[in-house]
Amino acid sequence: MCLNRYLITRRMVTNGDFMGTYINKDKVLVAVDCIIFGFDPQREVLQLLLIKRDFKPKKGRWSLMGGFMKKHEDLREAAVRVLTELTGLDNIYLEQLKTFGKIDRDPVERTVSVAYSALINTTEHDSGLINQYSARWFDISEVPDLIFDHDFMVKTAIKRLQYRASVQPIGFELLPEKFTMRQLQKLYEEIFNQKLDKRNFIKKINSLKVLEKLKEKDMTSSRKGSFLYRFNHQKYQEKLKAGFVFKV
Amino acid sequence: MCLNRYLITRRMVTNGDFMGTYINKDKVLVAVDCIIFGFDPQREVLQLLLIKRDFKPKKGRWSLMGGFMKKHEDLREAAVRVLTELTGLDNIYLEQLKTFGKIDRDPVERTVSVAYSALINTTEHDSGLINQYSARWFDISEVPDLIFDHDFMVKTAIKRLQYRASVQPIGFELLPEKFTMRQLQKLYEEIFNQKLDKRNFIKKINSLKVLEKLKEKDMTSSRKGSFLYRFNHQKYQEKLKAGFVFKV
DNA sequence: ATATAAAATGTAATTATTACATTTATTTAT
DNA sequence: ATAAATAAATGTAATAATTACATTTTATAT
Structure with missing residues (x-):
């Protein structure tokens, strides 16, 4: 199990060819942990998906969904696998966040964890899968204490989300295909954790020219109803190529 | 060597306590690779420090300076160790960049590499150490082909440097303590890879109010000489606390 | 004294951001 | 049929930030 797959021979070693580069180096577990953001368009709150651990250590505590990278698996693929396992979704927006490598971050085994957002x-x-994992959506303002360094991972992920949302149209990943301007604004308010002026926000968004206004209205929120919008991916891609920089 | 330090007993396993979480998981090598930027204030070019490998694989080829994380060492500490080994410096500006985990990125062993900038x-x-490692400074425009995925790491590092330089005063990490406005401008031009207007640049930098103009002049560049400036770390820290955001 | 060469300096035009209040459209209640 | 209620939709003026652009100054070398 600990033998080298790659046949490094004694000759090569004494030869100095590898200069001890690969010999006797420590191997460790590589984990992936996923900070999964969602947005409830009804309640207009940013949320985090957490699982309740039914295994040790820290059994019964809340944590990020995670897993271990396999030897014959790309790192990113491992993160995708973990996500699909929990949500049933593939084709998720997934961004590598940061790698956490303090010696004692996991009390059981030396583990380096690569966090993905x-x-x-x-x-x-798929809410069935979520139940199966005793997972739950938490409003971002009500996230409980998490195990290990997961709190810190979440903090880091929120900062990155704020940056990312300001220079890329990722807000749309969190919304249903059709959404109202109000929902979009509330989403950005949740991400940046600050109130925005309605008129200025709409002006800004419209100036980007990447949304289409639909004929349909959402009638659940008011008597008047509010028009639905859709993000036009193609338009955005064209603008990107033309050197356009999205900036909220 | 492959035994578990943490005494996971048969009881615990059959108990389902660990649910197979830590058992039989693959361990891999974790490398750190350093993208080391410098700036030659005489020639006014951004540079990269590379080493010539005198070990296999890819002996004789240029690569980033790297090493392997030890089991009983923080990840970041490993990067610091590698840097100190090559430059003799500690207290270097060091930022974790990204983790690279494609299956075959290293042909010898499955290795996940955490890149630091x-x-x-x-x-x-310490140029003595640099010689000892057959290391060399390359102008950023003349970086040779590198081994493995190191080219991609460098590309990623340059993008991050551009972002970082636009929101944090990291430019000053690359300059000598005392520098001219011209050197500062040339540094930013190198980082952003575009010409900047001299008057607008100076106006911008002065408006940040984090530099002190010294009485001294640098006489090497012209007959008139140009005033030297110094970054005032304390002033910057105070402004930071007051909610100031550096932005070039 | 003059030539040289980079350093130092300012202004006007354009663009982006901010602050702020009223009217409109539809449904529900009477 | 009318009125009340409620969120949606809309515009403008003031301020701040960014851009484009050319001349004068200063110390040294000749």
Whole structure:
């Protein structure tokens, strides 16, 4: 199990060819942990998907969904696998966040954890799987204490989300296909954790020219109803190529 | 060597306590690779420090300076160790960049590599150590093909440097303590890879109010000489606390 | 004294951001 | 049929930030 797959021979070693580069180096577990963001378009709150551990250590505590990278698996693939396992979704927006490598971050085994940040459209995930994992959506303002260094991972992920949302149209990953301006604004308010002026926000968004206004209205929120919008991916891609920089 | 330090007993396993979480998981090598940036204030070019490998694989080829994380060492500490080994410097600006985990990125062993980006003041490093490692400074425009995925790491590091330089005063990490406005401008031009307007640049930098103009002049560049400036770390820290955001 | 060469300096035009209040459209209640 | 209620939709003026652009100054070398 600990033998080298790659046949490094004694000759090569004494030869100095590998200069001890690969010999006797420590191997460790590589984990992936996923910070999964969602947005409830009804309640207009940013949320985090957490699992309740039913295994040790820290059994019964809340944590990020995670897993271990296999030897014959790409790192990113491992993160995708973990996500699909929990949500039933593939084709999720997934961004590598940061790698956490303090010696004692996991009390059981030396583990380096690569954190990935995922954005999902909460209206589409598989809630059956989520129940199976005793997982739950938490409002971002009500996230409980998490195990290990997961709190810190979440903090880091929120910062990155704020940056990312300001220079890339990732907000749309979190919304249903059709959404109202109000929902979009509330989403950004949740991400940046600050109130925005309605008129200025709409002006800004419209100036980007990457949304289409639909004929349909959402009638659940008011008597008047509010028009639905859709993100035009193609338009955005064209603008990107033309050197356009999205900036909220 | 492959035994578990943490005494996971048969009881615990059959108990389902660990649910197979830590048992039989693959361990891999974790490397750190350093993208080391410098700036030659005489020639006014951004540079990269590379080593010539005198060991296999890819002996004789240029690569980033790297090493393997030890089991009983923090990840970041490993990067610091590698940097100190090559430059003799500690207290280097060091930022974790990204983790690279494609299956075959290293042909010898499954290795996940955590890339770190370092900024150093080239007037201060230990050139003896650099020679010892057959290392060399390359102008950023003349970086040779590198081994493995190191080219991609460098590309990623440059993008991050551009972002970082636009929101944090990291430019000053790359300059000697005292520098001219011209050197500062040339540094930013190198980082952003575009010409900047001299008057607008100076106006911008002055408006940040984090530099002190010294009485001294640098006389090497012109007959008139140009005033030297110094970054005031304390002033910057105070402004940071007051909610100031550095932005070039 | 003059030539040289980079350093130092300012202004006007354009663009982006901010602050702020009223009217409109539809449904529900009477 | 009318009125009340409620969120949606809309515009403008003031301020701040960014851009484009050319001349004068200063110390040294000749």
